[in-house]
Structure formats: C-alpha cells, structure tokens
Amino acid sequence: MQASVNRVRRLIYVTTRDHAYTFQAWPALLAPTGIEVQRFCYEQWLPAARTPVGTYVLTDFDRLSVSELQVAGELFQTLVAAGMTVLNDPRQFRPRAFLLKQLQHSGINTFGCHLPAAGEWPDRFPVFLRTLAGHRGVLSELLHDGTACQQALEAALAQGFTLSDLAFITFAATPSATGAFQKHAAYRIGDRIVRAVTVNQRHWMAKVGELGVASEAQYREELTEMDHYPHAAFVHRVFDAAGSTFGRLDFGLTDAGPQAYEINTNPHMGSGAPDELMHPNADRSATMQRIRRDLIEAFGAQVPPHPRGWIRLRDQRRPVPRV
Structure with missing residues (x-):
C-alpha cells in the first residue's frame, strides 16, 4: 500500500499563459483513469528551478520566441535525462513556412x-x-x-x-462527393494516431463546418475509419517529418493524394460540456464519442506511474533565463 501511495501517474501539459483553455476539460476526463493533470504556462515554467516528476506534453511552439524555444529545449533535455516521457521536442520545431517547404521538397505535399x-x-x-x-x-x-x-x-x-x-x-483542395470542401484531421499522441472529425463546409477555407453539408454516407464512412484509418501512415509520416510527437494534423484529400496543411501543437481538444459529443446524426455522435475514448486511452498509454518527487531544472547558481 505504501508503495502505491508514493507513486503517481501525472501528466503535465505546458502552454502559453493565454492558451491553456485548449486542455481545460482534460483533468476531469483523465481523473477516472488515475491520471493527475497539471497545466503549466511557459511564463512560469521556463524560469523555474524545479518541476514535478511526470509525463510532459510541450505545446504552443509557434507562440514562443526563439530564446524561449531554446530554454524549452534545454528543459526537454533535462527531463529526458531524468527518465521522463516528453512529447514534442522544442529543438525540432519548424514554423509553418519551413514545415510546408520541407513537406513539398520531400514529396509529401505537391503545393x-x-x-x-x-x-x-x-x-x-x-x-x-x-x-x-x-x-x-x-x-x-x-x-x-x-x-x-x-x-x-x-x-x-x-x-x-x-x-x-x-x-x-x-490552394490545394478537391471538393467531396457532395460538392463541399473538407478539412480532415488526426491527432498524434506518442505513437498513437487518433482520427479527428472531418469538417465539411461550402466555403473553400473549411474551418468550423456547416450542418447539412455532409451526407449520411460520409458520416458512416467516418465512423468506420475509427477502426481502419486509411490515412494513419500519411499522418505518421508528416509528424515524423516535423519532428513532432504530439498535436493535430489538418490535411485535405485531393486528386494528387492527401496534402498536409498544418500541425497544431496545442490543439483545442474539447470543452467537456455535457452536450459536446451530441450531433443530429447518430453516426457522427458515435464518432465523437469514440474519438474521446481513444484520446483518453492514448494519453493513458503515455503516463506510467512514477515516484512522487521533483526534478531540478537548473543549478540555482545559474541566472534565471529571461524569456
């Protein structure tokens, strides 16, 4: 009993101060699995002298300055050396333009x-x-x-x-069978790929979606793909090219094949509202519920129990980094 009391499954999610809302529902969602969630902001975490033992998810890289990314990269190395699982290496981050150019040069994208x-x-x-x-x-x-x-x-x-x-x-998009545009998406959590819902919209810049645009057949196909996701290898390839192990990839399906648009390292993953997983179409509701379940399982696979304790991030004789 004493051994279990002194061990904890802790997930630490690090964002910029103004964008912690993206993960606000997850402490309650993961609590039944025995995972404790702490949310840190870089403004407090980067200058800290110590940090709790746990699994870390580092996000929001596109909102950090170069100097902040450098300090975050140093902390990443410290955590890994201490035996922690850390999703996303700040040293590997590619800003949007660099990533798109890399994907085109490597033949993953055609645009x-x-x-x-x-x-x-x-x-x-x-x-x-x-x-x-x-x-x-x-x-x-x-x-x-x-x-x-x-x-x-x-x-x-x-x-x-x-x-x-x-x-x-x-512009790289091909309308679906209904004539609407689609934004496909998938999450990566460690080695797990979890399909996200597809946005259907009449406007070419599909972003938030419209009710009544997708067909019943499309919703059925979406649910089926939760078990047999045909784009998993593509999603893995893009994340690997980006050097990223956590986030959400947004992409489109075109006549030239799937095309990657962006990786969001701090994706909004739901508010936790009671009606959030409800939709007029039963298949879409089932898909959203399945996504939530798969995400919970994927996070759980990344968070082993550790002894309670702290990791020293820097020698107190070193000056606190200015970020």
Whole structure:
C-alpha cells in the first residue's frame, strides 16, 4: 500500500499563459483513469528551478520566441535525462513556412509556400495570402494572378501586418462527393494516431463546418475509419517529418493524394460540456464519442506511474533565463 501511495501517474501539459483553455476539460476526463493533470504556462515554467516528476506534453511552439524555444529545449533535455516521457521536442520545431517547404521538397505535399519577404512569388494559381504565426488565419480570398497577389499584399501591409509574417499558399483542395470542401484531421499522441472529425463546409477555407453539408454516407464512412484509418501512415509520416510527437494534423484529400496543411501543437481538444459529443446524426455522435475514448486511452498509454518527487531544472547558481 505504501508503495502505491508514493507513486503517481501525472501528466503535465505546458502552454502559453493565454492558451491553456485548449486542455481545460482534460483533468476531469483523465481523473477516472488515475491520471493527475497539471497545466503549466511557459511564463512560469521556463524560469523555474524545479518541476514535478511526470509525463510532459510541450505545446504552443509557434507562440514562443526563439530564446524561449531554446530554454524549452534545454528543459526537454533535462527531463529526458531524468527518465521522463516528453512529447514534442522544442529543438525540432519548424514554423509553418519551413514545415510546408520541407513537406513539398520531400514529396509529401505537391503545393508550395511563397514568402514575399524573401522575394518569392507564386508560380501557380490560385493561391491565398495568410499570416504565419499565432494561428491568425487567412487574409484574402483565392487569388488567381500576380496582380491580385500584389493587391492583397499591399492591403495586408496597409492593415499593419508585417511582411515577414506573410505567405502565399497554393490552394490545394478537391471538393467531396457532395460538392463541399473538407478539412480532415488526426491527432498524434506518442505513437498513437487518433482520427479527428472531418469538417465539411461550402466555403473553400473549411474551418468550423456547416450542418447539412455532409451526407449520411460520409458520416458512416467516418465512423468506420475509427477502426481502419486509411490515412494513419500519411499522418505518421508528416509528424515524423516535423519532428513532432504530439498535436493535430489538418490535411485535405485531393486528386494528387492527401496534402498536409498544418500541425497544431496545442490543439483545442474539447470543452467537456455535457452536450459536446451530441450531433443530429447518430453516426457522427458515435464518432465523437469514440474519438474521446481513444484520446483518453492514448494519453493513458503515455503516463506510467512514477515516484512522487521533483526534478531540478537548473543549478540555482545559474541566472534565471529571461524569456
């Protein structure tokens, strides 16, 4: 009895201060499995002298500065050396533009990313203009020629956006059988891939979804894929290319095959509201319930029991890092 009392299954989820809401439901969801969840913010964690023993999930890399990523990378190494499981290595992080270029160069994607700050300009249309950092989104409709691109860029600069944070992305999406656009998604938690729900929307930038757009057959197929997910190998390949072991990949299915759009290292994973897993379509409701169950199991597989205790992160004689 004493041995079990002195051991704990602890999951520590680290985000920026303003984006801890993404994981707010999970302390209660994981509690029945015996997992204790603690949520830390980088603003407090990076300068800390010690941190609890447990399994760590490091997120929100695209919201950290280079110096913050460097300190987080040092802490990653300390945790791994202490025998902890740590999902996501800050040293491997690729910002959006770098990841998209890598995926194109490696043949995973067929579409490109063009940085006007580097003198790059689209060579294939249509494209759209978007911001790169902080998930601030798309700034234009589809642009079909160089003149439209120049006008969109000038409009973004006039609104106060910075040139270094802007990119033209080649449009890569094929409508589904219903004529709507789809955003597919999947989570990676360690070595587990968990299918996420598919967003169906009439607008080409499928993001939040629309009721009545997907067909009954699509919902049935989605539920079936919870057992036999045909894109698991693709999802693994993209995460491996990104050097990431946790997050959500958003991608599309096109005539050229699946195309990766982004990896969100701090995905919103639900609010925990009682009606959150309910949907007018019974198959979609079953899919959402299955996703929740699979995510709980995937987290559980990453969190072994450890003796209660602390890990020293730095010698107290060293100056506290300024982040």
